[in-house]
Amino acid sequence: xxxxxxxxxxxxxxxxxxxxxxxxxxxxxxxxxxxxxxxxxxxxxxxxxxxxxxxxxxxxxxxxxxxxxxxxxxxxxxxxxxxxxxxxxxxxxxxxxxxxxxxxxxxxxxxxxxxxxxxxxxxxxxxxxxxxxxxxxxxxxxxxxxxxxxxxxxxxxxxxxxxxxxxxxxxxxxxxxxxxxxxxxxxxxxxxxxxxxxxxxxxxxxxxxxxxxxxxxxxxxxxxxxxxxxxxxxxxxxxxxxxxxxxxxxxxxxxxxxxxxxxxxxxxxxxxxxxxxxxxxxxxxxx
Amino acid sequence: xxxxxxxxxxxxxxxxxxxxxxxxxxxxxxxxxxxxxxxxxxxxxxxxxxxxxxxxxxxxxxxxxxxxxxxxxxxxxxxxxxxxxxxxxxxxxxxxxxxxxxxxxxxxxxxxxxxxxxxxxxxxxxxxxxxxxxxxxxxxxxxxxxxxxxxxxxxxxxxxxxxxxxxxxxxxxxxxxxxxxxxxxxxxxxxxxxxxxxxxxxxxxxxxxxxxxxxxxxxxxxxxxxxxxxxxxxxxxxxxxxxxxxxxxxxxxxxxxxxxxxxxxxxxxxxxxxxxx
Numbered sequence: 001x002x003x004x005x006x007x008x009x010x011x012x013x014x015x016x017x018x019x020x021x022x023x024x025x026x027x028x029x030x031x032x033x034x035x036x037x038x039x040x041x042x043x044x045x046x047x048x049x050x051x052x053x054x055x056x057x058x059x060x061x062x063x064x065x066x067x068x069x070x071x072x073x074x075x076x077x078x079x080x081x082x083x084x085x086x087x088x089x090x091x092x093x094x095x096x097x098x099x100x101x102x103x104x105x106x107x108x109x110x111x112x113x114x115x116x117x118x119x120x121x122x123x124x125x126x127x128x129x130x131x132x133x134x135x136x137x138x139x140x141x142x143x144x145x146x147x148x149x150x151x152x153x154x155x156x157x158x159x160x161x162x163x164x165x166x167x168x169x170x171x172x173x174x175x176x177x178x179x180x181x182x183x184x185x186x187x188x189x190x191x192x193x194x195x196x197x198x199x200x201x202x203x204x205x206x207x208x209x210x211x212x213x214x215x216x217x218x219x220x221x222x223x224x225x226x227x228x229x230x231x232x233x234x235x236x237x238x239x240x241x242x243x244x245x246x247x248x249x250x251x252x253x254x255x256x257x258x259x260x261x262x263x264x265x266x267x268x269x270x271x272x273x274x275x276x277x278x279x280x281x282x283x284x285x286x287x
Numbered sequence: 288x289x290x291x292x293x294x295x296x297x298x299x300x301x302x303x304x305x306x307x308x309x310x311x312x313x314x315x316x317x318x319x320x321x322x323x324x325x326x327x328x329x330x331x332x333x334x335x336x337x338x339x340x341x342x343x344x345x346x347x348x349x350x351x352x353x354x355x356x357x358x359x360x361x362x363x364x365x366x367x368x369x370x371x372x373x374x375x376x377x378x379x380x381x382x383x384x385x386x387x388x389x390x391x392x393x394x395x396x397x398x399x400x401x402x403x404x405x406x407x408x409x410x411x412x413x414x415x416x417x418x419x420x421x422x423x424x425x426x427x428x429x430x431x432x433x434x435x436x437x438x439x440x441x442x443x444x445x446x447x448x449x450x451x452x453x454x455x456x457x458x459x460x461x462x463x464x465x466x467x468x469x470x471x472x473x474x475x476x477x478x479x480x481x482x483x484x485x486x487x488x489x490x491x492x493x494x495x496x497x498x499x500x501x502x503x504x505x506x507x508x509x510x511x512x513x514x515x516x517x518x519x520x521x522x523x524x525x526x527x528x529x530x531x532x533x534x535x536x537x538x539x540x541x542x543x544x545x546x547x548x549x550x551x552x553x554x555x556x557x558x559x560x561x562x563x564x
Binding site: 008009010011012013014015016017019020021023024025027028029030031032034035036038081084085088096098099100101102103104105107108109110111112113114115116117118119120121124125126127129156159164167168188210213214216217219220223224236239240243244249252253255256259260263 | 293296299300303304306307310311313314315316317318320321324331332334374375377378380381382384385386387388390393396397399400402403404405406407408410411412413414415417430431433434437438441466491495496497498501502512515516519520522527530531534537538541542545549553554555
């Protein structure tokens with residue numbers, strides 16, 4: 001028996017993975033399933049009560065659009081800026097200082113960035129002062145406690161994240177491939193379009209998915225820098241309110257499930273599009 | 288490397304660097320305003336405050352009960368680092384060394400908590416912890432924080448373990464070491480740089496982990512970042528400088544550990560897990 005198992009690869013060493021597997025099942029899979037069942041057992045006793053309530057109340061279902069309206073543009077902008085910057089940075093001899101500076105906002109987190117933004121982008125902050133002083137604007141720009149506050153905070157913490165992920169994919173491409181293209185007469189744009197893009201596409205899709213999922217679950221900055229009762233009442237705020245202000249855990253679970261479904265849906269749609277565009281090994285080019 | 292020669296190409300390069308410069312300028316400005324404001328007596332309509340003082344640090348220290356918060360933070364962070372190492376490293380060893388049926392499924396199981404954002408799984412998790420009576424206690428906070436860190440340790444450690452020649456372990460076995468002794472006397476010393484890197488990254492991530500702690504902590508076990516959130520949230524109740532003094536304390540705590548971690552890891556690893564060098 002023991003030998004038969006060992007031939008399949010199960011022995012004492014394999015069992016070392018068990019505590020971790022048990023842990024993830026108990027504290028990740030089980031709560032998710034629990035939440036799923038709880039969401040179908042609302043206070044009023046019906047099965048679909050929470051979901052019917054969510055999709056018939058504009059105050060609730062609008063949160064999906066509001067969140068998408070923030071998360072999609074932010075993700076696209078972050079990715080669009082990350083690619084050219086990463087393509088330059090990979091040519092640098094010592095990129096460590098730059099990557100270290102960029103990792104700071106990720107490490108400090110959204111709460112500290114929010115506090116800094118309240119000072120810096122505020123009506124009397126340094127940015128507006130500089131704009132007025134140099135005559136670039138007649139009146140202070142309103143950059144906090146509205147849509148743009150949340151948008152900027154997601155750029156400040158999201159751009160470094162997207163950039164560092166993109167950089168790891170870009171540096172994985174063998175420079176010889178581009179040199180070969182240049183030798184055969186391909187110019188900068190052509191090399192980008194016909195050599196780099198096809199090799200980068202799978203990596204960029206993964207980067208887009210990860211960045212989008214992060215942006216879609218924005219929470220502290222939507223409360224601190226946005227208008228949490230208005231334009232930036234994102235879906236996580238709705239879930240939080242249901243759980244910890246109305247103590248309706250069933251409804252909160254339903255909203256969390258809807259949030260997960262939208263995230264999975266967008267990611268699946270993107271991966272579906274990708275499989276139409278390109279089939280091949282992910283991230284290759286390192287020969 | 289190919290260098291750009293055309294005028295348009297050079298302009299493009301300049302535009303890219305200008306953009307990076309503009310981003311970094313704003314980023315540093317944003318951090319600097321917090322630091323400057325925390326030392327200011329009054330700061331309204333000028334570039335710099337009227338005068339400088341350190342009194343806000345003293346008032347923040349007392350107002351926010353920072354000694355308690357610091358203790359709670361280090362209790363949670365210390366336990367998370369220790370436990371994620373103890374659960375994660377052996378699991379990473381099994382994943383790196385054995386091929387078994389269902390391995391792909393187990394790998395997916397470890398990837399999911401890192402891919403799903405904390406706020407999404409945090410709400411059902413907090414619900415379960417509340418039903419179990421663990422939320423609001425240090426144990427609840429620690430358990431919640433372990434959910435993303437255990438898989439993180441596993442994923443960081445797998446390539447480190449794969450680098451070690453399996454013959455080293457076989458040699459240990461030949462000389463009569465059991466699995467446990469082989470682990471403590473052979474593997475752990477060889478893996479120390481990897482374990483150190485993984486645990487330092489866990490430490491930095493846990494200090495800054497807002498969502499999970501926020502959803503599960505009670506008033507007595509708030510960590511620094513959650514206390515900072517409440518301070519910013521209730522801004523106006525206290526002087527802005529006092530809130531900023533607390534923000535600076537949080538920033539110094541996090542950045543000190545980040546600098547230490549960067550001695551052992553590449554900055555890109557904080558986002559992309561470990562890649563084999």
